[in-house]
Amino acid sequence: MIGIDDPYVLFAYFGTILVAIVSVIYGLVRRNAALDLVTEEDRHWAREAQEVEDGL
Amino acid sequence: MTDVSSVGWVDILVILAYLLTTAYLGWLGYRGTRSAADFLVGGRSAHPIIMAVSYGATFISTAAIVGFGGVAGLFGMSLLWLTFLNIAVGIFIAFVFFGEPTRRLGHHLGAHTFPELLGLRYQSRGIQIFAGALVFLLMPLYSAAVMTGGSIFAATQFGIDFEVALLMFAIITAAYVIPGGLKAVMYTDTLQGFVMVFAMIFLLVFTYSSLGGITEAHQSLTDMADMVPAPLQQMGHQGWTAMPAFGWGAKSYDLWWIVITSIILGVGIGVLAQPQLIVRFMTVRSRRELDRAVPIGAVFIMLMTGTPFLVGSLSNVWMAQNGPLLHGKLVQELNTDKGHALVELMSQTDSGGWTPVISPKTQAPAQVPLVVTERDTATDAQGQGFDLITGRSTAVTYVKGQADKIIPTFISSALPHWFGVVFLLALLAAAMSTMSSQFHTIGTAAGRDLYERIRHKGETHEPNLLVMRLAIVLGLMIAVTISYTVRQEYVIARFTAIFFGLCAASFLPAYIGGLFFRRVTRAGAFASMIVGAGVSMFWLLLVKAKEASAIGLVQILTDGKSSILQDHPNWPSVDPIVVALPAALVTLILVSAVTRPPNAEHLRRCFPERAS
Incomplete structure (x- = not known):
């Protein structure tokens, strides 16, 4: 098939395309499924990270 | 190949225009929202494309494109298994299963580096220092692989000496990384990602169409199985569209163990324990952002690794028809x-x-x-x-077996000259986005995980920042020195595989245990890290023939042998990860089982969601 005789290489070739398609479907299905909540703890963490980056 | 291109004024202008655009975008970002942390502070959301492409551009470097693409030219399409794992493990499993727990744990504990995450999770200064030291010492090896990849391409494309290309590459990298690139400006990462995407799509379409289409190209490569060089055939190479011969106990199976354990497993699994990628999860705003980044990340990685692996293999056909x-x-x-x-x-x-x-x-x-x-x-x-x-003949013949030259030679021979310049920009982009995060990680490992922990500097930031800056310059110099000194066979892929494998064996059990299992103890985690790193080092120094013979200790101890298991076929080709990772995992379980469970109050702080 498609010029490749070894089934393991064929599996890797189509498996790569398949897992990419699964990832795309996952992202579309879960697009708004999870909460999008930013807590004060998240902001505090980000401010600390920002300080180190600004220092550098 | 003696037919090399040269640098023209147009090339220089295009490269300068690109660098100025990158600098301008960085400057624009510097004035406003620039890094993932800024988005989070501002309570805003980075577009999923920006988040995913920025992550992908950090993940993929010249090592993947030039190094592993060249290895595919040498060993064939079996490397597509690595692309499969890069997407399935590096994107899907990493984002879906590891991303959110890492983000939450990091924010609960106030961790800003990967060693700090482990140290705080296990309430151990020793774990943080040990992990920081490993990152600081080993990351320059990976940076050297990235630099070598870019420099070999520039040298081949413009017909200049490798040393000159390396010097130019180092100067450009330093100019980008030291003043501004460390801020991980997401817009510049994204611009770099788009340049890489354009280059890879063009390269893939050009290669297939110039060989008569997908099936024709593959069939031509399949028909060339008898042209595999004899030394590779003796190791088990069965053609560029076939897996190497599988078995145990004879040298004719060596290639299978090299390809599967070093190239595919080491890098494919090791990606989960990459400190610079793990930190990226903490900068994400929410689980929703992670979910939305999965599709773009998957397609990006498919293009970035699938294209060079296919093109590297198919370059043998193109050369056999047009060389x-x-x-x-x-x-x-x-x-x-x-x-x-x-x-x-x-x-x-x-x-x-x-x-x-x-x-x-x-x-x-x-x-x-x-x-x-x-x-x-x-x-x-x-x-x-x-x-x-x-x-x-084949591409392997024209580059005299030096896999790292296959992709550069193919591009300078087969593609239009303008594409060589675009591809160089793509490689610069890939290198800069990866190296900025590598050197950021080196700097924070030295300043935050080592200096601050050892000296108990606590809240004082100024000496810490000085240490970070010095560590970054030192890391850059070490990477350039390694890149200048070591250039044998497929060294780019080997350096990358060593770093990824060491990270997996040293960090992965403790990282997974820290995220998902409350019963894992401080002693268990620390012991697993020491066993993982120790067994890996032992294997690299004394068993894995290529690395051990290059380092030289094994020859002193065994009167000239390249491995202490030289008389036991296949063992010298097995990657350390196969032994070190299970050993580290077993250590984690056994030591945790016989040591006192972690403090319940601390666990509630780590996992408040589970407590409620």
């Missing part, structure tokens, strides 16, 4: 129907006679496979007549 003509004396007919023959390479002297080309490796006449285009009679230097075969 420079070679001449030689018939040694053996490989396949008369296809016109494949094994010849002793010959070159014509000034007097018109033909003389053998001597291989510098074997000091014997070089033997190469040819697709025959012409047969003639000629006279050698001694005046004796022989059948002169003319034809073309």
Whole structure:
């Protein structure tokens, strides 16, 4: 098939395309499924990270 | 290949324009929202494309494109398993299963580096220092792989010396990384990601169409299985569209163990324990952002690794159809129907006679496979007549077995010159986005995880920042020195695989245990890290033949052997990850089982969601 005789290489070739398609479907299905909540703890963490980056 | 391009004014202008655009975007970002942390502070959301492409550009570097693409040119399409794992593990499993727990744990504990995450999770200064030291010492190896990849391409594309290319690459990297690139400006990462995407799509389409289409290209490569160089055949190479021969106990299975354990498993699994990628999860705003980034990340990685692995393999067909003509004396007919023959390479002297080309490796006449285009009679230097075969060979032949040169040579030979400049920009982009995060990680490992922890500097930031800056400059110098000194065989892929494998064996059990299992103890985690790193180092120094013989200790201890298991076939080809990762995992479980469980109050702080 498609010029490749070894089934393991064929599996890797189509498996790569398949897992990419699964990832795309996952992202579309879960697009708004999870909460999008930013807590004060998240902001505090980000401010600390920002300080180190600004220092550098 | 002697036919090299040269640097033109247009090339220089295009490269300068690109660098100025990157600098301008960085400057714009510097004035406003620039990094993932800024988005989070501002309570805003980075677009999923920006988040995913920025992550992908950090993940993928010249090591993947030039290094592993070249290895695919040497070993074939079995490397597509690595692309499969890069998407399935590096994107899907990493984002879906590891991303959110890492983000939450990091924010609950206030961790800003990967060693700090482990140290705080297990309430251990020793764990943080040990992990920080490993990152600081080993990351320059990976940076060297990235630099070598970019420099070899620039040297081939513009016909300049590797040393000059390396110096230029180091200066550009330093100019980008030291003043501004460390801020991980997401817009510049994204611009770099888009340049990489354009280059890879063009490269893939061009390669397939120039070889007559997908099936035709693959079939031509399949038909060239008899042209695999003899040393590779003896290791188990069965053709560029076939897996290497699988088995145990004979040297003819060595290649399977090299490809599967070092190249595919080491990098494919090791990606989960990459400190610079794990930190990225903490900068994400929410689970929703992670979910939305999965599709773009998957397609991006498919293009970035799938394309060079396919093109690297197929470059053998292109060269066999279009490469420079070679001449030689018939040694053996490989396949008369296809016109494949094994010849002793010959070159014509000034007097018109033909003389053998001597291989510098074997000091014997070089033997190469040819697709025959012409047969003639000629006279050698001694005046004796022989059948002169003319034809073309594989990419592996033209680069004299140096895998790292396959992609650069293919691009400079097959593609239009303007594409070589675009591809160089893509490689610069890939290198800069990866190296900015590598050096950021080196800096924070030295300043935050080592200096601050060892000296108990606590809240004081100024000396810490000085240490970070010094560590970054030192890391850059070490990476350039390694890149300048070591350039054997497929060194880019090997350095990358060593770093990824060491990270997996040292960090992965403790990281997974820290995220998902409350019963894992401080002693269990620390012991697993020491065993993982220790077994890996032991294996690299004394067992894995390629690395052990290059380091040299094993030869001193065994009177010249390349491995302490040299007389036991296949063991010297097995990657450390196969032994070190299970050993580290078993250690984690056993030591945790017999040591006191972690403090319940601390666990509630780590996992408040589970407590409620």
